[in-house]
Amino acid sequence: MRANAVIGRLLAATLSLAVLGLPARAAPAQNAAPAETAAPAALTASTGEWTHAITLMGEPKYPAGFAHFDYADPKAPKGGLVRLGAQGGFDNFNLIVSGLKGDLEGGILSIYDTLMTESLDEPFTSYGLLAEAVRVAPDLSSVTYRLRENARWHDGQPVTPEDVIWSFHILKDNSPFYAAYYQTVSSAEATGPREVTFRFSETGNRELPQVLGQIRVLPKHWWTGKDAAGKTRNPTETTLEIPLGSGPYRLAKFDPGRSATYERVADYWGKDLPVNAGRSNIATLRNEYFRDATVLVEALKGDLYDFRAENIARNWATAYDDFPAVKEGRLVKEAFPDRGSGNMQAFVFNLRRDKFKDERVRRAFNLAMNFEEMNRALFYGLYKRIDSYYFGSELASSGLPEGEEKTILESLKDKVPASVFTQAYRNPVNDTPDAVRANLREAAKLLREAGYELRGGKMVNAKTGEPLTVEFLEFQNVFERVILPFAAQLRLIGIDSTLRVIDQAQYQNRMRGFDFDITTSSWPESLSPGNEQREFWGSAAADKPGARNIAGIQDPAIDALIEKVIFAKDRAGVLAATHALDRVLLAHNFVVPQWASNVSRTLRWNRFGHPPTLPRYGSSGFPTTWWYDESLAAKTGAPR
Numbered sequence: 230m231r232a233n234a235v236i237g238r239l240l241a242a243t244l245s246l247a248v249l250g251l252p253a254r255a256a257p258a259q260n261a262a263p264a265e266t267a268a269p270a271a272l273t274a275s276t277g278e279w280t281h282a283i284t285l286m287g288e289p290k291y292p293a294g295f296a297h298f299d300y301a302d303p304k305a306p307k308g309g310l311v312r313l314g315a316q317g318g319f320d321n322f323n324l325i326v327s328g329l330k331g332d333l334e335g336g337i338l339s340i341y342d343t344l345m346t347e348s349l350d351e352p353f354t355s356y357g358l359l360a361e362a363v364r365v366a367p368d369l370s371s372v373t374y375r376l377r378e379n380a381r382w383h384d385g386q387p388v389t390p391e392d393v394i395w396s397f398h399i400l401k402d403n404s405p406f407y408a409a410y411y412q413t414v415s416s417a418e419a420t421g422p423r424e425v426t427f428r429f430s431e432t433g434n435r436e437l438p439q440v441l442g443q444i445r446v447l448p449k450h451w452w453t454g455k456d457a458a459g460k461t462r463n464p465t466e467t468t469l470e471i472p473l474g475s476g477p478y479r480l481a482k483f484d485p486g487r488s489a490t491y492e493r494v495a496d497y498w499g500k501d502l503p504v505n506a507g508r509s510n511i512a513t514l515r516n517e518y519f520r521d522a523t524v525l526v527e528a529l530k531g532d533l534y535d536f537r538a539e540n541i542a543r544n545w546a547t548a549y550d551d552f553p554a555v556k557e558g559r560l561v562k563e564a565f566p567d568r569g570s571g572n573m574q575a576f577v578f579n580l581r582r583d584k585f586k587d588e589r590v591r592r593a594f595n596l597a598m599n600f601e602e603m604n605r606a607l608f609y610g611l612y613k614r615i616d617s618y619y620f621g622s623e624l625a626s627s628g629l630p631e632g633e634e635k636t637i638l639e640s641l642k643d644k645v646p647a648s649v650f651t652q653a654y655r656n657p658v659n660d661t662p663d664a665v666r667a668n669l670r671e672a673a674k675l676l677r678e679a680g681y682e683l684r685g686g687k688m689v690n691a692k693t694g695e696p697l698t699v700e701f702l703e704f705q706n707v708f709e710r711v712i713l714p715f716a717a718q719l720r721l722i723g724i725d726s727t728l729r730v731i732d733q734a735q736y737q738n739r740m741r742g743f744d745f746d747i748t749t750s751s752w753p754e755s756l757s758p759g760n761e762q763r764e765f766w767g768s769a770a771a772d773k774p775g776a777r778n779i780a781g782i783q784d785p786a787i788d789a790l791i792e793k794v795i796f797a798k799d800r801a802g803v804l805a806a807t808h809a810l811d812r813v814l815l816a817h818n819f820v821v822p823q824w825a826s827n828v829s830r831t832l833r834w835n836r837f838g839h840p841p842t843l844p845r846y847g848s849s850g851f852p853t854t855w856w857y858d859e860s861l862a863a864k865t866g867a868p869r
Contacts, residue, residue: 285757319518396447448475477508541707576594577750592675619754641789
């Protein structure tokens with residue numbers, strides 16, 4: 230999975246977990262633009278030749294010299310304002326040390342360009358942005374990027390190989406995510422006036438060249454220079470100083486913790502590139518921050534921001550249909566298909582704690598959770614139960630292993646649960662009172678087998694007498710609606726539980742130190758799993774502060790399967806290895822899977838137009854390829 234996709238989706242998942250739930254412009258014909266300088270034909274394999282695009286599957290859709298992406302309209306009008314809403318606040322514009330309280334989801338990423346950028350209507354393909362061409366060694370031992378001669382920072386200085394190399398090292402040295410993501414990149418060096426070569430400590434990793442192409446390049450001269458007060462900047466500290474960028478927007482002004490305004494750069498160096506044609510059409514992006522989820526909904530109704538991805542099922546079902554603006558068509562309620570990803574969202578056990586080390590204990594929790602009642606009473610039937618770490622995609626395992634997947638699992642037969650060969654994973658179903666009672670009896674049975682017994686209505690360790698109790702740790706009050714019914718079911722089998730909701734900063738600190746019993750987390754997956762799997766499930770990440778392996782999984786078979794995913798030679802191999810990995814992760818019951826939907830539910834004030842073709846793998850594509858429509862705005866009313 231590509232780095233910027235991972236970061237963006239992890240952040241979105243962390244900040245807005247799916248817990249509870251126009252007149253179109255005619256697209257111009259796609260005529261070929263004049264060929265770019267030194268942009269040879271695309272490669273489908275690592276031949277050591279320069280190419281304008283790299284892909285993990287088949288041929289790139291767009292040839293050298295293409296005019297624009299099919300889902301973007303280069304004739305789209307420019308101008309207008311879009312206001313985006315977010316919960317919480319921010320205290321940092323430094324993505325090097327970014328966390329839950331940075332302005333990442335609000336737009337700071339938009340001020341930086343990457344070496345390559347992804348197409349959203351094909352999987353696994355990247356095209357040159359800062360880099361005009363890329364060259365991959367035949368044995369996949371290195372990748373070289375050649376920067377465009379006209380690539381510039383907003384202060385007019387050129388983007389250089391030194392900027393790329395400095396960015397690589399500062400991110401890898403200070404971010405647990407990047408440290409894991411780039412762990413097999415052994416060096417970065419300038420190998421030409423505009424060339425940067427990354428060398429790898431391993432060969433055969435097909436994804437790694439593409440991963441490096443998604444690095445956000447930072448200005449070395451700015452970060453190592455002095456601020457307005459004459460103080461040398463420290464790139465390892467948080468800051469609210471407006472940073473220098475190279476991308477289509479610049480941070481223009483902000484109100485700390487409340488709003489941040491980004492303006493399109495009129496003389497942006499890359500505005501005429503094919504990858505940017507018809508993109509970044511809206512002149513001003515303003516990010517408004519609100520105290521909590523309830524205030525966010527009311528702020529949308531009050532026309533205080535323009536677009537909301539509605540992740541709360543109750544709101545989608547009840548909060549808007551009677552609202553006059555929806556009835557009048559001024560506030561548009563629309564769902565878009567979500568095809569480009571898989572996802573595991575779950576209650577996650579901290580395996581570092583003795584009480585969760587036994588798989589039978591973990592399965593007992595799943596048996597006790599009554600998803601069917603939650604879906605009926607809380608979610609309005611809008612969700613499906615997650616039954617895969619890659620739920621909703623072709624990467625999800627199903628049935629019993631066959632073919633190459635079975636061969637992979639048999640090579641690890643002494644290290645994987647025997648059940649992976651004989652039982653397809655299934656979550657318990659609590660759709661009738663009889664089923665609920667049967668599942669609770671099975672849960673109590675598993676707990677007895679794991680060394681617990683009921684004493685005075687409490688489940689206790691049979692040897693020590695210690696009660697089995699748990700704390701659910703969250704940073705959003707909305708979880709109370711789902712955890713309290715779950716806790717009531719757990720009490721029926723003698724397990725007492727509490728819910729603790731803390732602020733985001735405290736939550737982040739506790740998660741970095743793995744100080745929790747059970748929490749909610751989400752692992753969004755692209756259709757191209759790869760190096761990030763080490764960070765998600767690998768043993769080396771289990772005890773690394775800030776790592777995404779928050780469960781603390783340490784399993785040699787899973788480590789081996791991750792490597793098989795990363796080093797698969799073709800798409801069939803990726804699918805087989807990922808299915809096998811998914812199957813083993815599920816068999817260990819590391820989590821209690823939650824729920825998901827295969828659509829993105831959105832609301833927007835009707836002031837925006839979009840091309841007739843939306844990106845296949847980018848949901849709505851809002852606001853990147855949309856534009857401010859003056860005629861619609863005249864009917865809806867101007868934004869505040």
